[in-house]
Amino acid sequence: MTSPVKLQRRSPAATRMQVSRLFHALSDPTRLHLVELLADGEHCVCDLMAAVDAAQSRLSFHLRTLKDAGIVADRKEGRWVHYRLRPEALEEMAGALNLVREARPGAWRSITCC
Amino acid sequence: MTSPVKLQRRSPAATRMQVSRLFHALSDPTRLHLVELLADGEHCVCDLMAAVDAAQSRLSFHLRTLKDAGIVADRKEGRWVHYRLRPEALEEMAGALNLVREARPGAWRSITCC
DNA sequence: GGAACATATCAAGAAATCTTGATATGTCAA
DNA sequence: TTGACATATCAAGATTTCTTGATATGTTCC
Numbered sequence: 001m002t003s004p005v006k007l008q009r010r011s012p013a014a015t016r017m018q019v020s021r022l023f024h025a026l027s028d029p030t031r032l033h034l035v036e037l038l039a040d041g042e043h044c045v046c047d048l049m050a051a052v053d054a055a056q057s058r059l060s061f062h063l064r065t066l067k068d069a070g071i072v073a074d075r076k077e078g079r080w081v082h083y084r085l086r087p088e089a090l091e092e093m094a095g096a097l098n099l100v101r102e103a104r105p106g107a108w109r110s111i112t113c114c
Numbered sequence: 115m116t117s118p119v120k121l122q123r124r125s126p127a128a129t130r131m132q133v134s135r136l137f138h139a140l141s142d143p144t145r146l147h148l149v150e151l152l153a154d155g156e157h158c159v160c161d162l163m164a165a166v167d168a169a170q171s172r173l174s175f176h177l178r179t180l181k182d183a184g185i186v187a188d189r190k191e192g193r194w195v196h197y198r199l200r201p202e203a204l205e206e207m208a209g210a211l212n213l214v215r216e217a218r219p220g221a222w223r224s225i226t227c228c
Numbered sequence: 229g230g231a232a233c234a235t236a237t238c239a240a241g242a243a244a245t246c247t248t249g250a251t252a253t254g255t256c257a258a
Numbered sequence: 259t260t261g262a263c264a265t266a267t268c269a270a271g272a273t274t275t276c277t278t279g280a281t282a283t284g285t286t287c288c
Contacts, residue, residue: 016143016150024141028246029130032137032210036130039217044227045265058247060266065245075223079255079264082224090215094208096146101204103153109189110196113158114234142276159235172277174236179275193234193285228264 019096022089025069030054031062035085038072042084133210136203139183144168145176149199152186156198 010018026032033052037043049059063083066072071089075082124132140146147166151157157165163173177197180186185203189196 013143016146020141020143020146023137023146027134027138027141029127029134032130032134035214039214041218041222042224044224046228047224055248056265057249057267061246064266076254076265080227081265082227085214087215090211094211094215097204097208097211100149100153100199101201101208104155108155110156110158110161113194113196114160138275169278170235171237171279175276178236190235190284195235 019092021069022071022093022096025066025071026093028062028065030058031066034062034066034083035071038083038085042075042082044080044082046080048083133206135183136185136207136210139180139185140207142176142179144172145180148176148180148197149185152197152199156189156196158194158196160194162197 026035030052034048037048037051045059045063048063049056052059054062063072063074067074067083069089070086072083073086075084140149144166148162151162151165159173159177162177163170166173168176177186177188181188181197183203184200186197187200189198
């Protein structure tokens, strides 16, 4: 059974707030790099640290930022941690983008004004 | 004729930098709101100011941020200015997102590590 | 020309974000 | 149990971004 929380009952403002958090998570080159690396599946932090050239605490900060935004999830295994993408988040971003893309942007020139 | 600038000759790092600028532009609820408003075509600043509840210089700041990122373009007409979306920028973002989405994220669990 | 208007820019402070180095936590192996 | 290791967290400073109020620029109308 689905939860009783009403779907899409967020106000437009609340939706924007959430979507802006998602975009913010990808607004940094290091985080973008991490997301690219995770595109083919799970990776452990040590793999990621080798791939992006970042100090440990810096990497940890960016991974947490991605996690807080809901873009990645983690899985603890022994003394290391694996991160993976959350496809739902990517879909949500793509969806927000499509709403704007599909509306024929730049279709007309505004005439009346003020 | 197209310009002689080579296409896609940017390094991955430079591409990430550019894409992160695009995402940054949408990482703020006010700017997201503006982009939504522009989805159906051009609007003049006064329209936008009435729609998003923002002081004049604040609105101007956010429009410039969008413009600097290449997400909108403007057109001056008499004493007012019309803004419109630049579909290329939206496509570029959607493209970056798709590269990640299409790679079956979360497909496998990493076994080997460190 | 001068006033009203639309918009942009600037300067300064406020707030958020990022980086770095230090320390904490939990796990494994000897 | 001790030590090495993987990762997270914290604290402080650096940097960036955002907001606000003031002023500048260019346009139209009288």
